[in-house]
Amino acid sequence: MRIVCISDTHGAHSEIAIPDGDLLIHAGDISKRGKEPEIIDFNDWLSTLPHRHKVIVAGNHDFLFERNAKRAESLLTHAVYLRNTDVKIEGLTIWGSPITPWFFDWAFNRQRGADIRRYWDRIPINTDILVTHGPPRGILDKTDRGDTVGCDDLLEAVWKVKPKLHLFGHIHEAYGQIEVDNMQFINASIMNLNYKPVNDPIIIDL
Secondary structure (H helix, E strand, O other), X not given: OEEEEEEOOOOOHHHOOOOOOOEEEEXXXXXOXXXXXXXXXXXXXXXXXXXXEEEEXXXXXXXXXXXXXXXXXXHXXXXXXXXXXXXXXXXXXXEEEOOEEOOOOOOOEEOOOHHHHHHHOOOOOOOOXXXXXXXXXXXXXXXXXXXXXXXXHHHHHHHHHOOXXXXXXXXXXHOEEEEEOOEEEEEOXXXXXXXXXXXXXXXXXX
């Protein structure tokens, strides 16, 4: 299966050249502030893409998905939306979450420790593809100041579950991909630190 990975498009989705593939996954921050017209525009754009499967999680900018989840999800008709849930696609189990460690009271922020750990405890042990908006600690999570800001509890869960692929974004300047212990980690942030859509979608074959 050819998987096209993107994240942190922040409303600039129409400016991005999206490669063809079997499965498109967006790891959150589809909008600037999570307003309804932004989600409608994003959904209309999704309808033009050829991928036979599309999976989305929200991010810390996507406020409507937290404040009025029922309304937001009703607007996203051209993709499977995951909120601490999973979906099976062509034999692959994909689990997704919008949750990130606390950061200036944005959407889906949770305190580090027990508050956030209860979400990662829900990740099924048979997960093949893990999609979270934020990174685990120490993996493609370094800010421009050199700080590693990923989630320690998420890292612990990743080592327990060992997915084939862990896709995330959130930390724009840490875009890229690495392999660790036969697991592929991808930070697919399209935007750079200055919110310019300069990074390409990342393609992986599973």
